[in-house]
Amino acid sequence: ETGVTQTPRHLVMGMTNKKSLKCEQHLGHNAMYWYKQSAKKPLELMFVYNFKEQTENNSVPSRFSPECPNSSHLFLHLHTLQPEDSALYLCASSQEDGQGSSEQYFGPGTRLTVT
Amino acid sequence: GQNIDQPTEMTATEGAIVQINCTYQTSGFNGLFWYQQHAGEAPTFLSYNVLDGLEEKGRFSSFLSRSKGYSYLLLKELQMKDSASYLCAVRDSNYQLIWGAGTKLIIKP
Numbered sequence: 001e002t003g004v005t006q007t008p009r010h011l012v013m014g015m016t017n018k019k020s021l022k023c024e025q026h027l028g029h030n031a032m033y034w035y036k037q038s039a040k041k042p043l044e045l046m047f048v049y050n051f052k053e054q055t056e057n058n059s060v061p062s063r064f065s066p067e068c069p070n071s072s073h074l075f076l077h078l079h080t081l082q083p084e085d086s087a088l089y090l091c092a093s094s095q096e097d098g099q100g101s102s103e104q105y106f107g108p109g110t111r112l113t114v115t
Numbered sequence: 116g117q118n119i120d121q122p123t124e125m126t127a128t129e130g131a132i133v134q135i136n137c138t139y140q141t142s143g144f145n146g147l148f149w150y151q152q153h154a155g156e157a158p159t160f161l162s163y164n165v166l167d168g169l170e171e172k173g174r175f176s177s178f179l180s181r182s183k184g185y186s187y188l189l190l191k192e193l194q195m196k197d198s199a200s201y202l203c204a205v206r207d208s209n210y211q212l213i214w215g216a217g218t219k220l221i222i223k224p
Contacts, residue, residue, distance in 0.1 A: 004157075040123070040216060041216055042119065042213075042214040042215055042216045042217075043158075043202070043204075043214040044214075045211065045212065045214075090157065090158070103148060103160035103163060104160070104212070105160070106157035106158045106159070107157055108156060108157050109157060
């Protein structure tokens with residue numbers, strides 16, 4: 001596997017279900033991100049992990065819970081979601097050197113539908 | 116508040132040139148990125164500007180004017196495969212990326 005992988009690619013879940021999204025990066029990067037992408041809206045940054053430490057949590061509802069067990073893996077645990085949470089969830093990684101010039105590498109995303 | 120503005124949609128002809136503009140108002144500036152996203156796929160990095168001027172990369176060029184809070188992506192010799200959304204993103208003073216909603220580019224034969 002190369003780059004950034006995400007599983008599952010598609011997920012349909014009811015509002016009472018619990019599920020997890022998985023992301024793995026094979027690039028040796030030190031930072032990982034979760035984004036939400038809704039149609040015709042800007043990418044919304046949800047969580048940032050730098051060296052496995054969470055550094056950003058942009059007022060995301062508690063029904064989304066991130067986990068970063070190591071610098072290569074990132075999870076997004078979902079529970080009691082709402083229909084408006086239906087979106088494409090993108091994982092990204094980058095090698096941060098403090099200069100801010102690093103591009104982010106994205107996974108293919110998980111298309112989530114909440115019924 | 117922080118804001119990135121891009122046109123929602125543009126149409127161009129195969130073989131032609133198109134310029135996609137991006138204006139931004141952010142708390143600080145630490146670089147501007149352009150990404151390409153084909154429908155149903157991940158965004159992929161195209162270019163990075165941190166100093167004023169033009170950066171050229173093959174058929175694609177990106178320009179930045181920090182004093183005007185303005186950038187554009189120039190695509191030359193358009194090909195059908197260039198049909199995609201183009202995302203502008205600015206890194207603010209906290210090194211957080213602020214994203215535009217993207218410009219959907221439609222290429223016609």
